[in-house]
Amino acid sequence: MSQVLDSQNAQQQAGAPPQTVRAVAMTAPGQTEMRTYPYPTMDHDSAILKVDMSGICGTDRHIFKGEATELRGKSIYPYVGGHEVIGTIVEIGGNAAKTMDYDKQVLKVGDRVAIAVEVNCGHCVYCRKHYNNTTCLNQIQAYGLHPNADTLPYLRGGFAEYMYIRPGTHLFKVPEEMPTDIAVFVEEMAVAYHSLARAAGPFAPVNEGFGPGMSVAVLGNGPLGILHGIMASIHGAGLRIATDLSELRLGKAKHLYADVTLNAAKISEEERIAQVKDMTDGVGPDLVIESAGEPEAFIEALKMVRKGGTVIEVGNWVDLGKPVDLDVMQHISSKNLHIHSVFHCGTDWRPVLNILNQQSDRYDFPSLITHRFGLDELVEKFGTVTDFDECCKIEVLPHKS
Numbered sequence: 001m002s003q004v005l006d007s008q009n010a011q012q013q014a015g016a017p018p019q020t021v022r023a024v025a026m027t028a029p030g031q032t033e034m035r036t037y038p039y040p041t042m043d044h045d046s047a048i049l050k051v052d053m054s055g056i057c058g059t060d061r062h063i064f065k066g067e068a069t070e071l072r073g074k075s076i077y078p079y080v081g082g083h084e085v086i087g088t089i090v091e092i093g094g095n096a097a098k099t100m101d102y103d104k105q106v107l108k109v110g111d112r113v114a115i116a117v118e119v120n121c122g123h124c125v126y127c128r129k130h131y132n133n134t135t136c137l138n139q140i141q142a143y144g145l146h147p148n149a150d151t152l153p154y155l156r157g158g159f160a161e162y163m164y165i166r167p168g169t170h171l172f173k174v175p176e177e178m179p180t181d182i183a184v185f186v187e188e189m190a191v192a193y194h195s196l197a198r199a200a201g202p203f204a205p206v207n208e209g210f211g212p213g214m215s216v217a218v219l220g221n222g223p224l225g226i227l228h229g230i231m232a233s234i235h236g237a238g239l240r241i242a243t244d245l246s247e248l249r250l251g252k253a254k255h256l257y258a259d260v261t262l263n264a265a266k267i268s269e270e271e272r273i274a275q276v277k278d279m280t281d282g283v284g285p286d287l288v289i290e291s292a293g294e295p296e297a298f299i300e301a302l303k304m305v306r307k308g309g310t311v312i313e314v315g316n317w318v319d320l321g322k323p324v325d326l327d328v329m330q331h332i333s334s335k336n337l338h339i340h341s342v343f344h345c346g347t348d349w350r351p352v353l354n355i356l357n358q359q360s361d362r363y364d365f366p367s368l369i370t371h372r373f374g375l376d377e378l379v380e381k382f383g384t385v386t387d388f389d390e391c392c393k394i395e396v397l398p399h400k401s
Contacts (some may be wrong), residue, residue: 053180067320228291
Protein backbone atom coordinates (compact mmCIF):
# COMPACT_ATOMS: atom_id res chain seq x y z
CA MET A 1 0.00 0.00 0.00
CA SER A 2 2.87 2.40 0.76
CA GLN A 3 4.10 1.96 -2.83
CA VAL A 4 0.68 2.86 -4.22
CA LEU A 5 -0.14 5.80 -2.01
CA ASP A 6 2.70 7.87 -3.31
CA SER A 7 1.63 10.91 -1.35
CA GLN A 8 1.66 9.38 2.10
CA ASN A 9 5.22 10.42 2.92
CA ALA A 10 4.48 14.03 2.07
CA GLN A 11 1.35 13.87 4.19
CA GLN A 12 3.30 12.50 7.12
CA GLN A 13 5.78 15.36 6.83
CA ALA A 14 2.89 17.76 7.31
CA GLY A 15 1.81 15.87 10.43
CA ALA A 16 -0.49 12.92 11.02
CA PRO A 17 -4.03 13.32 9.71
CA PRO A 18 -6.79 13.87 12.26
CA GLN A 19 -8.78 10.90 13.48
CA THR A 20 -12.11 12.71 13.07
CA VAL A 21 -13.52 15.37 10.78
CA ARG A 22 -16.11 18.02 11.61
CA ALA A 23 -18.93 18.69 9.16
CA VAL A 24 -22.14 20.71 9.25
CA ALA A 25 -25.18 18.57 8.52
CA MET A 26 -28.72 19.70 7.78
CA THR A 27 -30.94 17.23 9.64
CA ALA A 28 -34.37 18.61 8.70
CA PRO A 29 -35.76 21.77 7.09
CA GLY A 30 -34.35 24.72 9.01
CA GLN A 31 -32.22 22.54 11.30
CA THR A 32 -28.41 22.17 11.24
CA GLU A 33 -25.93 20.64 13.62
CA MET A 34 -22.22 19.91 13.88
CA ARG A 35 -21.37 16.27 13.28
CA THR A 36 -18.16 14.29 13.57
CA TYR A 37 -17.15 11.65 11.04
CA PRO A 38 -14.11 9.39 10.90
CA TYR A 39 -11.25 10.66 8.78
CA PRO A 40 -11.68 8.91 5.43
CA THR A 41 -9.66 5.95 4.26
CA MET A 42 -8.56 5.71 0.65
CA ASP A 43 -7.06 3.38 -1.93
CA HIS A 44 -5.20 3.43 -5.26
CA ASP A 45 -7.96 5.36 -7.06
CA SER A 46 -9.22 7.88 -4.50
CA ALA A 47 -8.04 11.05 -2.78
CA ILE A 48 -8.63 13.23 0.26
CA LEU A 49 -8.96 17.00 0.12
CA LYS A 50 -8.64 19.62 2.79
CA VAL A 51 -11.53 21.97 2.02
CA ASP A 52 -10.31 25.54 1.57
CA MET A 53 -13.59 27.19 0.57
CA SER A 54 -17.07 26.04 -0.41
CA GLY A 55 -19.93 28.20 -1.65
CA ILE A 56 -23.55 28.02 -0.55
CA CYS A 57 -25.77 27.57 -3.60
CA GLY A 58 -29.42 28.41 -4.18
CA THR A 59 -30.13 24.68 -4.06
CA ASP A 60 -28.86 24.61 -0.47
CA ARG A 61 -31.27 27.46 0.29
CA HIS A 62 -34.23 25.50 -1.11
CA ILE A 63 -33.24 22.41 0.91
CA PHE A 64 -32.90 24.50 4.09
CA LYS A 65 -36.37 25.97 3.49
CA GLY A 66 -37.85 22.47 3.02
CA GLU A 67 -38.67 23.10 -0.64
CA ALA A 68 -36.54 20.16 -1.82
CA THR A 69 -36.55 17.30 0.68
CA GLU A 70 -35.90 14.33 -1.62
CA LEU A 71 -33.30 13.40 -4.20
CA ARG A 72 -33.85 10.46 -6.54
CA GLY A 73 -36.82 9.39 -4.43
CA LYS A 74 -34.89 9.34 -1.15
CA SER A 75 -34.97 11.75 1.77
CA ILE A 76 -31.94 14.00 1.50
CA TYR A 77 -31.53 14.37 5.28
CA PRO A 78 -29.12 14.25 7.00
CA TYR A 79 -27.34 16.25 4.32
CA VAL A 80 -23.83 17.71 4.19
CA GLY A 81 -23.95 20.28 1.41
CA GLY A 82 -21.28 22.11 -0.49
CA HIS A 83 -20.74 21.40 -4.18
CA GLU A 84 -18.82 24.59 -5.10
CA VAL A 85 -15.54 23.42 -3.64
CA ILE A 86 -11.89 24.43 -3.84
CA GLY A 87 -9.62 22.17 -1.82
CA THR A 88 -6.01 21.13 -1.37
CA ILE A 89 -4.95 17.52 -1.91
CA VAL A 90 -3.61 16.00 1.29
CA GLU A 91 -3.58 12.35 0.16
CA ILE A 92 -3.94 10.76 -3.26
CA GLY A 93 -3.64 7.22 -4.57
CA GLY A 94 -1.09 6.31 -7.21
CA ASN A 95 -3.69 5.63 -9.90
CA ALA A 96 -5.75 8.68 -8.97
CA ALA A 97 -2.69 10.91 -9.24
CA LYS A 98 -2.38 9.92 -12.90
CA THR A 99 -6.06 9.82 -13.90
CA MET A 100 -8.21 12.21 -11.85
CA ASP A 101 -7.10 15.46 -13.43
CA TYR A 102 -9.41 16.33 -16.33
CA ASP A 103 -6.47 17.75 -18.30
CA LYS A 104 -4.40 14.60 -17.66
CA GLN A 105 -1.86 16.43 -15.52
CA VAL A 106 -0.23 14.42 -12.74
CA LEU A 107 -1.64 15.46 -9.37
CA LYS A 108 0.28 15.61 -6.11
CA VAL A 109 -0.15 16.54 -2.47
CA GLY A 110 -0.41 20.29 -2.10
CA ASP A 111 -2.22 20.91 -5.41
CA ARG A 112 -5.28 23.16 -5.17
CA VAL A 113 -8.16 21.75 -7.20
CA ALA A 114 -11.78 22.31 -8.11
CA ILE A 115 -14.11 19.30 -7.94
CA ALA A 116 -16.47 18.46 -10.80
CA VAL A 117 -19.82 17.94 -9.12
CA GLU A 118 -20.95 14.73 -10.82
CA VAL A 119 -19.40 11.30 -11.06
CA ASN A 120 -21.24 9.48 -13.83
CA CYS A 121 -21.46 5.79 -14.69
CA GLY A 122 -19.69 6.01 -18.06
CA HIS A 123 -21.78 3.14 -19.47
CA CYS A 124 -25.36 4.31 -20.15
CA VAL A 125 -26.43 5.67 -23.55
CA TYR A 126 -26.02 9.27 -22.41
CA CYS A 127 -22.48 8.74 -21.15
CA ARG A 128 -21.47 6.68 -24.20
CA LYS A 129 -22.76 9.26 -26.66
CA HIS A 130 -21.47 12.22 -24.64
CA TYR A 131 -24.69 14.23 -24.71
CA ASN A 132 -23.49 16.10 -21.62
CA ASN A 133 -22.52 15.25 -18.07
CA THR A 134 -25.90 16.03 -16.50
CA THR A 135 -27.97 13.36 -18.23
CA CYS A 136 -26.38 10.14 -16.91
CA LEU A 137 -29.03 7.54 -16.12
CA ASN A 138 -27.03 5.97 -13.28
CA GLN A 139 -25.20 8.83 -11.62
CA ILE A 140 -22.86 7.49 -8.95
CA GLN A 141 -22.15 10.66 -7.00
CA ALA A 142 -23.17 14.29 -6.83
CA TYR A 143 -20.83 16.02 -4.38
CA GLY A 144 -22.71 18.17 -1.90
CA LEU A 145 -26.05 16.92 -3.27
CA HIS A 146 -26.11 13.32 -2.09
CA PRO A 147 -28.79 11.85 0.19
CA ASN A 148 -27.99 10.66 3.71
CA ALA A 149 -24.60 11.85 4.87
CA ASP A 150 -24.50 9.02 7.43
CA THR A 151 -23.89 6.33 4.80
CA LEU A 152 -20.49 5.36 3.39
CA PRO A 153 -18.50 6.93 1.91
CA TYR A 154 -18.79 9.83 4.34
CA LEU A 155 -17.73 13.42 3.73
CA ARG A 156 -19.14 13.98 0.26
CA GLY A 157 -19.82 17.70 0.69
CA GLY A 158 -17.75 20.82 1.13
CA PHE A 159 -19.27 21.96 4.42
CA ALA A 160 -16.64 19.83 6.13
CA GLU A 161 -12.97 20.08 7.05
CA TYR A 162 -12.01 17.28 4.67
CA MET A 163 -13.66 15.49 1.74
CA TYR A 164 -13.31 11.99 0.36
CA ILE A 165 -12.84 12.04 -3.43
CA ARG A 166 -14.07 8.82 -4.91
CA PRO A 167 -12.71 7.04 -8.01
CA GLY A 168 -13.85 8.45 -11.34
CA THR A 169 -14.01 12.06 -10.12
CA HIS A 170 -12.72 14.84 -12.36
CA LEU A 171 -10.46 17.39 -10.68
CA PHE A 172 -9.13 20.63 -12.15
CA LYS A 173 -5.86 22.16 -10.99
CA VAL A 174 -6.27 25.80 -10.01
CA PRO A 175 -3.60 28.18 -11.38
CA GLU A 176 -1.09 28.96 -8.63
CA GLU A 177 -1.58 32.71 -8.97
CA MET A 178 -5.39 32.56 -8.71
CA PRO A 179 -6.81 33.48 -5.28
CA THR A 180 -9.17 30.94 -3.80
CA ASP A 181 -11.96 33.52 -3.50
CA ILE A 182 -11.92 33.81 -7.29
CA ALA A 183 -11.41 30.13 -8.08
CA VAL A 184 -14.41 29.22 -5.91
CA PHE A 185 -16.73 30.72 -8.54
CA VAL A 186 -15.66 28.20 -11.20
CA GLU A 187 -18.67 25.88 -10.74
CA GLU A 188 -21.26 28.65 -11.07
CA MET A 189 -19.28 30.37 -13.82
CA ALA A 190 -19.20 27.05 -15.68
CA VAL A 191 -23.01 27.10 -15.70
CA ALA A 192 -22.92 30.60 -17.20
CA TYR A 193 -20.29 29.50 -19.72
CA HIS A 194 -22.49 26.58 -20.79
CA SER A 195 -25.60 28.81 -20.95
CA LEU A 196 -24.06 31.46 -23.15
CA ALA A 197 -22.48 28.84 -25.38
CA ARG A 198 -25.94 27.43 -26.05
CA ALA A 199 -27.46 30.87 -26.60
CA ALA A 200 -24.68 31.72 -29.07
CA GLY A 201 -25.48 28.76 -31.32
CA PRO A 202 -25.80 29.72 -35.00
CA PHE A 203 -29.25 30.22 -36.49
CA ALA A 204 -28.36 31.25 -40.04
CA PRO A 205 -29.45 33.06 -42.12
CA VAL A 206 -31.69 35.02 -39.73
CA ASN A 207 -30.52 37.39 -37.00
CA GLU A 208 -31.06 34.95 -34.15
CA GLY A 209 -29.02 33.43 -31.38
CA PHE A 210 -26.89 35.77 -29.26
CA GLY A 211 -23.80 37.71 -30.18
CA PRO A 212 -21.84 40.95 -29.76
CA GLY A 213 -23.94 44.08 -29.42
CA MET A 214 -27.17 42.24 -28.60
CA SER A 215 -29.26 43.12 -25.57
CA VAL A 216 -29.70 40.89 -22.54
CA ALA A 217 -31.93 40.94 -19.46
CA VAL A 218 -31.06 38.85 -16.42
CA LEU A 219 -34.04 38.08 -14.17
CA GLY A 220 -32.70 37.30 -10.70
CA ASN A 221 -29.29 38.60 -9.73
CA GLY A 222 -27.93 36.36 -7.09
CA PRO A 223 -24.40 35.11 -7.79
CA LEU A 224 -25.57 32.82 -10.60
CA GLY A 225 -27.45 35.62 -12.35
CA ILE A 226 -24.60 38.09 -11.96
CA LEU A 227 -22.12 35.57 -13.37
CA HIS A 228 -24.43 35.11 -16.34
CA GLY A 229 -24.47 38.88 -16.81
CA ILE A 230 -20.68 38.94 -16.70
CA MET A 231 -20.44 36.08 -19.19
CA ALA A 232 -22.85 37.89 -21.53
CA SER A 233 -20.62 40.96 -21.21
CA ILE A 234 -17.57 38.88 -22.11
CA HIS A 235 -19.51 37.77 -25.21
CA GLY A 236 -19.86 41.43 -26.14
CA ALA A 237 -23.41 42.16 -24.97
CA GLY A 238 -24.84 45.58 -25.75
CA LEU A 239 -27.53 46.83 -23.35
CA ARG A 240 -27.48 44.80 -20.11
CA ILE A 241 -30.51 44.88 -17.80
CA ALA A 242 -30.77 43.33 -14.32
CA THR A 243 -33.87 42.69 -12.21
CA ASP A 244 -34.04 41.46 -8.62
CA LEU A 245 -35.96 41.92 -5.36
CA SER A 246 -32.91 43.11 -3.40
CA GLU A 247 -31.20 46.47 -3.64
CA LEU A 248 -28.01 44.85 -2.32
CA ARG A 249 -27.95 42.36 -5.19
CA LEU A 250 -28.89 45.01 -7.73
CA GLY A 251 -26.01 47.11 -6.45
CA LYS A 252 -23.65 44.19 -7.01
CA ALA A 253 -25.05 43.73 -10.53
CA LYS A 254 -24.62 47.43 -11.28
CA HIS A 255 -21.04 47.34 -10.04
CA LEU A 256 -20.12 44.28 -12.08
CA TYR A 257 -22.03 44.41 -15.35
CA ALA A 258 -25.52 46.00 -15.52
CA ASP A 259 -26.31 49.20 -17.40
CA VAL A 260 -29.85 49.31 -15.98
CA THR A 261 -31.34 47.78 -12.81
CA LEU A 262 -35.02 47.30 -11.95
CA ASN A 263 -36.27 46.40 -8.48
CA ALA A 264 -38.94 43.74 -8.94
CA ALA A 265 -40.22 44.39 -5.41
CA LYS A 266 -41.20 47.92 -6.41
CA ILE A 267 -42.25 47.56 -10.04
CA SER A 268 -44.98 45.21 -11.26
CA GLU A 269 -44.29 42.56 -13.90
CA GLU A 270 -46.27 44.51 -16.49
CA GLU A 271 -44.32 47.68 -15.75
CA ARG A 272 -40.99 45.85 -15.88
CA ILE A 273 -41.77 44.32 -19.25
CA ALA A 274 -43.00 47.68 -20.60
CA GLN A 275 -39.87 49.49 -19.38
CA VAL A 276 -37.55 46.86 -20.82
CA LYS A 277 -39.31 46.95 -24.18
CA ASP A 278 -39.05 50.74 -24.23
CA MET A 279 -35.27 50.33 -23.90
CA THR A 280 -35.08 47.76 -26.73
CA ASP A 281 -36.78 49.35 -29.75
CA GLY A 282 -40.21 48.43 -28.38
CA VAL A 283 -39.72 44.69 -28.95
CA GLY A 284 -37.80 43.25 -25.97
CA PRO A 285 -34.26 41.96 -25.39
CA ASP A 286 -32.48 39.58 -27.74
CA LEU A 287 -31.71 37.31 -24.78
CA VAL A 288 -33.49 36.88 -21.45
CA ILE A 289 -31.91 34.72 -18.74
CA GLU A 290 -34.13 33.36 -15.95
CA SER A 291 -31.95 32.88 -12.89
CA ALA A 292 -34.39 33.85 -10.13
CA GLY A 293 -35.33 30.25 -9.41
CA GLU A 294 -39.08 30.88 -9.41
CA PRO A 295 -41.40 29.34 -12.05
CA GLU A 296 -43.21 32.67 -12.49
CA ALA A 297 -39.96 34.29 -13.61
CA PHE A 298 -39.75 31.87 -16.55
CA ILE A 299 -43.15 33.07 -17.76
CA GLU A 300 -41.96 36.66 -17.37
CA ALA A 301 -38.90 35.83 -19.49
CA LEU A 302 -41.12 34.43 -22.25
CA LYS A 303 -43.24 37.57 -22.22
CA MET A 304 -40.27 39.94 -22.14
CA VAL A 305 -38.03 38.51 -24.88
CA ARG A 306 -38.43 39.76 -28.44
CA LYS A 307 -39.87 37.61 -31.23
CA GLY A 308 -37.17 35.29 -32.53
CA GLY A 309 -35.21 35.86 -29.35
CA THR A 310 -33.62 33.44 -26.94
CA VAL A 311 -34.56 32.45 -23.40
CA ILE A 312 -32.19 30.63 -21.06
CA GLU A 313 -33.89 28.81 -18.18
CA VAL A 314 -31.23 28.18 -15.56
CA GLY A 315 -32.75 29.18 -12.22
CA ASN A 316 -35.30 26.45 -11.47
CA TRP A 317 -33.21 23.53 -10.24
CA VAL A 318 -35.70 22.06 -7.77
CA ASP A 319 -39.41 21.27 -8.02
CA LEU A 320 -41.07 23.92 -5.89
CA GLY A 321 -44.56 22.55 -6.55
CA LYS A 322 -45.72 25.85 -8.02
CA PRO A 323 -47.63 25.23 -11.27
CA VAL A 324 -47.77 28.21 -13.62
CA ASP A 325 -50.08 29.06 -16.50
CA LEU A 326 -48.35 28.89 -19.86
CA ASP A 327 -50.02 29.99 -23.08
CA VAL A 328 -47.88 28.01 -25.50
CA MET A 329 -49.22 29.75 -28.60
CA GLN A 330 -48.92 33.29 -27.25
CA HIS A 331 -45.68 32.95 -25.32
CA ILE A 332 -43.69 30.49 -27.45
CA SER A 333 -45.02 29.37 -30.84
CA SER A 334 -46.14 32.74 -32.18
CA LYS A 335 -42.85 34.33 -31.11
CA ASN A 336 -40.52 31.79 -32.82
CA LEU A 337 -38.51 31.56 -29.61
CA HIS A 338 -35.35 29.62 -28.93
CA ILE A 339 -35.52 28.18 -25.40
CA HIS A 340 -32.55 26.47 -23.77
CA SER A 341 -32.74 24.73 -20.43
CA VAL A 342 -29.42 24.56 -18.63
CA PHE A 343 -29.33 22.23 -15.66
CA HIS A 344 -25.63 22.22 -14.96
CA CYS A 345 -22.17 23.21 -15.94
CA GLY A 346 -20.82 21.02 -18.70
CA THR A 347 -17.74 18.84 -18.41
CA ASP A 348 -14.64 20.89 -19.19
CA TRP A 349 -13.98 23.63 -16.63
CA ARG A 350 -10.50 24.51 -17.87
CA PRO A 351 -11.73 27.33 -20.17
CA VAL A 352 -13.76 28.70 -17.26
CA LEU A 353 -10.76 28.78 -14.93
CA ASN A 354 -8.87 30.56 -17.71
CA ILE A 355 -11.65 33.14 -18.03
CA LEU A 356 -11.75 33.76 -14.29
CA ASN A 357 -8.00 34.17 -14.26
CA GLN A 358 -7.88 36.47 -17.27
CA GLN A 359 -10.89 38.58 -16.29
CA SER A 360 -10.16 39.01 -12.58
CA ASP A 361 -8.67 42.48 -13.11
CA ARG A 362 -11.79 43.58 -15.01
CA TYR A 363 -14.42 41.95 -12.80
CA ASP A 364 -14.18 42.01 -9.00
CA PHE A 365 -15.48 38.49 -8.40
CA PRO A 366 -14.74 38.46 -4.63
CA SER A 367 -17.01 41.50 -4.21
CA LEU A 368 -19.95 39.10 -4.63
CA ILE A 369 -19.07 37.55 -1.26
CA THR A 370 -21.05 39.15 1.56
CA HIS A 371 -20.43 36.50 4.24
CA ARG A 372 -17.56 34.15 5.12
CA PHE A 373 -18.52 31.55 7.72
CA GLY A 374 -16.45 29.04 9.64
CA LEU A 375 -18.24 25.78 10.47
CA ASP A 376 -19.41 26.92 13.90
CA GLU A 377 -20.80 30.12 12.40
CA LEU A 378 -22.51 28.09 9.68
CA VAL A 379 -24.43 26.03 12.24
CA GLU A 380 -25.61 29.20 13.93
CA LYS A 381 -26.29 31.32 10.85
CA PHE A 382 -27.33 28.96 8.07
CA GLY A 383 -30.67 30.77 7.93
CA THR A 384 -28.84 33.78 6.51
CA VAL A 385 -29.14 32.10 3.11
CA THR A 386 -32.87 32.88 3.11
CA ASP A 387 -32.36 36.60 3.78
CA PHE A 388 -32.31 38.14 0.32
CA ASP A 389 -31.90 41.71 1.57
CA GLU A 390 -28.68 41.06 3.47
CA CYS A 391 -26.99 38.34 1.47
CA CYS A 392 -25.41 37.83 -1.93
CA LYS A 393 -22.81 35.05 -1.81
CA ILE A 394 -21.94 33.09 1.31
CA GLU A 395 -18.66 31.18 1.36
CA VAL A 396 -17.81 28.53 3.95
CA LEU A 397 -14.21 28.33 5.21
CA PRO A 398 -14.09 25.09 7.24
CA HIS A 399 -10.68 25.87 8.77
CA LYS A 400 -11.47 29.47 9.65
CA SER A 401 -10.35 30.12 13.22
